[in-house]
Amino acid sequence: MNREDRLEAVTEGHDAARQRRIESARRALAASGAKECADCGELIPEARRKAAPFARRCAACQSEREREFYCR
Numbered sequence: 001m002n003r004e005d006r007l008e009a010v011t012e013g014h015d016a017a018r019q020r021r022i023e024s025a026r027r028a029l030a031a032s033g034a035k036e037c038a039d040c041g042e043l044i045p046e047a048r049r050k051a052a053p054f055a056r057r058c059a060a061c062q063s064e065r066e067r068e069f070y071c072r
């Protein structure tokens with residue numbers, strides 16, 4: 001491996017690590033405030049996400065869940 005190849009390999013490794021960091025940050029963000037409903041996969045409206053940043057479900061599925069919970 002010549003010097004340039006080694007340099008390239010180092011740079012690539014660096015980029016991969018950076019990519020992983022970005023990826024995990026993005027995942028953490030997604031985990032704290034899902035964009036899509038965990039139940040039906042529908043996009044959660046931005047207004048709802050702002051009102052309930054930790055909501056994992058759309059309003060419909062959430063009320064469904066709550067009804068289930070209270071009926072028990």
Ligand SMILES: [Zn+2]
Binds near residue numbers: 038039041057059060
């Ligand atoms: Zn839903």
